[in-house]
Amino acid sequence: MKLKQLEGLLGDLQQFTAPKVELEQYATGPHIASRMLYTAENSFDDITGKVVADFGCGCGTLSVASSLLDAEHVVGIDIDPQSLELAQENAADLELDIDLIQCDIKNLNLRGLLVDTVVMNPPFGTSRKGADMEFISMGMKVATRAVYSLHKTSTREHIKKVALRNCNAISAEVLCELRYNLPRTYKFHKQNEVDIAVDFWRFVPRARDEDKPMDGTCLPTCIQQAVQVLTLKRVVQSSVTGWNKQPLMQELTKALKSVSSDLLDRFIDSVYKFSEQPYLNEGNFGPVNEIGDEVFIDDLNGEVPKDFPEGVYIRNGPNPLNASQTAAESIFGPTSYMYYEGHGMLHAIYLSKSNLGEWRISYKNKYVDTDTFELERKKNKIAFLPSAEGEPCATLVAFLLNTVRFGKPVKDSANTSIFQHAGRAFAATENHLPYEIDINNLRTLGPYNINGAWDQPFTSHPKKICGSGELVTMGTNIEKPHYVLGVISSDGERLLHKVDLKFEEGKLIHDIGVTAQFIQNDMGGISRIGVMPRFGDADSIIWFDVENHCSYHLFNCFEDGNEVVIRGCRTLDSVLSSASHDDDKSKCSGRAFLQPDKNSEGFDPSVDGTLFSRPYEWRLNLKSGTTKEGYLTDEKVAMDFPVINEDFVGVKNNYGYAQVVDSVATSEIGLFKYNRIAKVHFDRQDKENKQLKSVEYHVLKEKTFCSGVQFVAKENGIDEDDGWIITYVHDELTNVSQVYIIDAKRFAEEPVLKITLPQRVPYGFHGNFFYK
Ligand SMILES: C[S@@+](CC[C@H](N)C(=O)[O-])C[C@H]1O[C@@H](n2cnc3c(N)ncnc32)[C@H](O)[C@@H]1O
Structure with missing residues (x-):
């Protein structure tokens, strides 16, 4: 709005009909009022979009001016009810929404009312000594940005001293000196006009962190x-x-x-009041800081095998910024973070050879710099309200507030995996686009949307098709379309196929498998597995009903005659779906991770052993439509995070490697800890139980746990297991983290190399090896 237009509208307002001398009621003329507010907005950005309070609003001139300049919300306060009635009429005439409160300023109890700006033309303290200072003092208590006020120039020094000393002002500035033409208002005025010198002040309050209200009574x-x-x-x-x-x-x-x-x-x-979600900060689940430049390592126990490939081993995992604010309490109820939503941090071990053939090893870590990570880093506090766990209503509100504020209900954590395609690396979590990473320095290059062709979430585990080099991905969504499948060209530049598989509900589907056909794995509710041609659509899926289960990760899929074979790790429930209520959670974590004993007293099939994860095989016969399924390994051992030699993705293979769960340690805290690594021989029967496969174990030291297990293939290797297992390990007794390289053919033996890291590496999720 133009200044002249504002001045014109203010000039039409009704003013005091019977001004009260004891209250020093005289109106601020339209010329001065419009310039006051114009300066506050144009020079200091203090009105538009702000909450403004007008102290001693009288007939509402300054309130109306604030509202006309698009203040977010305006509250006018005056002791005099008749003035407020006029103010109400003035606001209604201009169809403005202004809240009016009748109250003596010195009794104003707006504890917790967060006002940006106070504007006022208070009594000058002529009728009642000190009235002017009461107004300033209260203004400084209520405003968070600034207080604008008019005072007699004769009181300038006094006002400045008191404002700075007693009223918590960090600055008190006279913006200009005005001539206040007071028309003859009161009988005792001898002249028709009184011309008073008046200062136009701007006071800035010191930032404070007072008690914040926990109820909604003082809010707009x-x-x-x-x-x-x-x-x-x-x-x-x-x-x-x-x-x-x-x-x-x-x-x-x-x-x-x-x-x-x-x-x-x-x-x-x-x-909202934030606090710490304790277990996120405990032991080696607690976050670490970025280390800065890459650090060279010479603390080696053993040697890098001479035919080990040069490259980078990178593992992703959650590392919450502001871990001390991961739980929230509000009028809506409690909510909190869960482990799975910490910001992604990459940990990299660089293995390269000098010109003389000597190995150089270095370590670096870095956050994945997603759009939402940047937002939280800048704010230096949690921006996205924790929404993963808590009371249903509270999580819903948190979701909604996140969506309204940031356009998405949860942040892009990019903490789950780091996959490669077309010589490029991407950090991913399934609810958002993957972020491309420069593996040389771990810098984040930006989201990957296949040159604008992909606008869906993107699985953490896309699969490369042997031979063609194309990448199969999917995006699952609670909103429609619930499941979109994509095939990306081998150079990563084009989306060759994109199809909505027309699912009726949105479900989290974490992994997919590829063979010559394409397989997708549907979990939750009634379980079924669908098989479809890679370039097929919803109508070309062949569905197989399987026993109810939940499976997050697959070893591999391949075709065997008429059968499509799927090997994965299988549980009866989901770690995510069971993570809703605190009471339920402690009950679950105490028993769900432990090996179930059906004969024990009080055995509850809905809780006991439901998260005890075991390798499993499904055989789906495309010709007969029948299914054969069953466990592959011992019922006493739980394992997950399976990997294989990647050259065998989609074709029949003999070896799978997985992290073995320390069920007791895991059940104590409700977060997975892995104290062994398993090598499953799919081609060999177990000696004692011919139905099961033979398994070798690499056992870690007491209180030492691994994460990010990955298979590294030997250069020019012949056998499928010609290569090594590489993994991060952490010794909880010494609080030292290392990287182990284990010979996959001499699996149970001591690692061939232990690399001691300069800094603790928290437990995390998936690792990958990027060959040079
Ligand atoms: C100088 S007039 C300003 C009126 C109006 N703000 C304007 O600019 O036209 C001062 C106003 O302060 C109000 N007032 C005086 N003492 C007050 C107090 N203790 N608490 C609240 N309002 C008071 C008067 O009723 C009067 O409306």
Whole structure:
């Protein structure tokens, strides 16, 4: 709005009809009022989109001006009810939404009302000594950005001294000196006009961190409404089960959409209290700092095998920024982070040879610099509200607030895997696009959307097709389309095939397998596995019903005559779906990870052993439509994070490697710890039980656990197991992290090399080896 237009509109406002001398009621003329507000906005950005309070608003001139300049919310406060009635009429005439409160400024109890800017033309303290300072003092308590005020020039020095000394101001500046033409207002005024010198002040309050309100009573109206809706729903929810989320989402979304991001930020600050989710900071699950430049390592126990390939071993894993703010408490209930959503950090071991053929080994770590990571780093606090665990209503609100504020309900954690395609590396987690990484320095290059052709989530485990070099991916989504399949060209530049498989529900599907055909694995509810041609569509899927289960990771898939064979690690429940309620969770983690004993007293099949993960094989006969399935290894041993020699993806292979769960240690904390590595011989029967496969174990020292196990193939190797297992390990007794290289053919023997790292490497998820 132009200054002249503003001045014109203010000139039409009704003013005091019977001004009260004791309250020093005289109006701020349109010329001065419009310039005050114009300066506050144009020079300091303090009005538009801000919450503004007008102290001693009288007939509302400064409130109206703030509202006309698009303040987010305006509150006018005055002791005098008749003035407020006029202010109400003035606002209504211009169809402005202004809240008016009748109150003596010195009794104003706005504890927790977060106002950006206070504007005022207070009493000068002529009728009641000290009235002017009461206004300044209260303004400085309430405003977070600035207080704009008019005071007699004769009081300048006094005002400055008191504002800086007693009113918590970090600056008190006279913006200009005005001539205040006071028309003859009171009988005792002898002249028709009194010309007073007046200073226009700007005071800036010192930043403070006072008690923030934990109720919605002092919040702007639209948010108050949202809070009321939610509080009501919470009450209803506690007495009624099966409540409907949809209307709540709609109501809240509507209320929140009308609120600026600045205001929402402050709403979050005032309503949410953050604390630490303790287990995320415990032991080797706790995050570490970035180490900076690559660090060369000479602390080696053993030697790099001479035919070991040069390259980089990288492992991804969660490493929350601001780990001390990973739990939230609010009027909506508690929510918290879970381990799986920490920001992705990459840990790399570089293995290269000098010109003289000597090995040089170095280590570096770095966060994956996703768009949302950058946002949280800049804010220096949690931006995305923890939403993975907590009360249903609270997680829903957190989801919604995240979506309204950042356009997505959860951040791009990019913490699960690091896969390669077409000579490029990508960090991924399935709810967002993968981020390309420069493996030479771990810098993040940006999201990968196949030159704009892919706008879906992207699995952490896309699969390269042997021979063609194409990459098969998928994106699963709670919203439609629930499952989109894609085939990416071998040079990574083109999307060759994209098809909606028309799933009726959104489900998390973590892994896929490829053979000459394409297989996808559907979990949750009633389990079934679909097989389809790689370039097929929803109609070309052949579905096989299998026993109910959950399987996160596959060893491999291949064709064997008429059968498609799938080998994976299988549990009865999902670590994610069981992670909802604290009580349930401790019950689950205590028993779900342990080997189930059906004969024990109190055995509960819905809890006991449901997360005890074992290698499993499904054989799907494409000709007869029948399924054969069963466990591959001993019932006493749980394992997951399977890997194979990648040259065998999609074809029949003999060896699978997996991390063996320390079930007791895992059950104690509810987070996986792996204290052995298994080599499963798919081609060899177990000596004692001919139904099962033979397994060799590489046993780690006491209290030493591994993560990121990967197979590294020997250059010019002949056998499938010509190569090494490489893994990060952490010794909890010494708190030292190492990388082990284990000869895959002499699997149970001591590692051929142990590399001691300069810094602890927290437990994490998947690793990969990038050959030079
Ligand atoms: C100088 S007038 C300004 C009016 C209005 N802000 C304007 O610019 O036209 C001062 C206002 O402060 C109000 N007032 C005086 N003492 C007050 C107090 N203790 N608490 C709240 N308002 C008070 C008066 O009623 C009056 O409306």
